[in-house]
Amino acid sequence: MIPQIKRIHHVAYRCRDAKETVDWYERVMGMRYTTAFAEDKVPSTGEDDPYMHVFLDCGGGNVLAFFELPNQPEMGKDPNTPAWVQHIAFEVEDEAALQAAKAHLEAEGVDVLGPTYHGIFRSIYFFDPNGHRLELACNIGTAEQYAELADLAPVMLEEWSQTKRAPRHAEWLHKDPATA
Structure with missing residues (x-):
């Protein structure tokens, strides 16, 4: 079962x-x-x-x-995996909470990257004292965007599987309206 x-x-x-x-x-x-x-x-x-x-x-x-x-020997990292790949992402309520978290982290002396636009969410990135990468994200997508991405997911995975290149079926994901 x-x-x-x-x-x-x-x-x-x-x-x-x-x-x-x-x-x-x-x-x-x-x-x-x-x-x-x-x-x-x-x-x-x-x-x-x-x-x-x-x-x-x-x-x-x-x-x-x-x-x-x-x-055990000192902690290490996979030398063949870029630092941005392995991370833990936590969700915050909205963009205001994301900005407030960024200010708090920076006040604690933490280096923060972002916010970064991902089409349906925005994120900030930073490291904990152990070198683990963390992400705080807030969802910004619409119901229609999430539905479109769910429909496209199998198509995109199949194309990726064959080409190992980024499919651009949801081109809008790559255009941040805040910078347009």
Whole structure:
């Protein structure tokens, strides 16, 4: 039977320092620290590998978690994947909330890129203290635009699969009305 997914239970990433990470996400992102597990042995594998696993409430039933692994080599990144690819995106209410978040982040000393126009949403991008790229996005699309993109998704995927070039079936996605 195909699993009936209700939601993402949590997404877990590695961190350099669990306390620093929790403090940053509470202060800078407004998330609430809810739970921690600390073990000397990994429950799923039985390996002797002490860890701290912390959980933060992102709102809407979403949970972001981190592992601190003091006995493992220092965190690294995939050298073959650009820094802009792997990221966590969080939704904010609207463009005013996006601008307010940008001002808050910059006041906290965080370098922020954007807002960037994506046709149906605008985003800002920045990094957490562990080097994970984060995105805050607000939806700006219309019901008609979302419906058009849903209809075009299979066509675009098929074209991409064959050509490995960006299909331009929804050209309006690439024209920011704010700069027109």
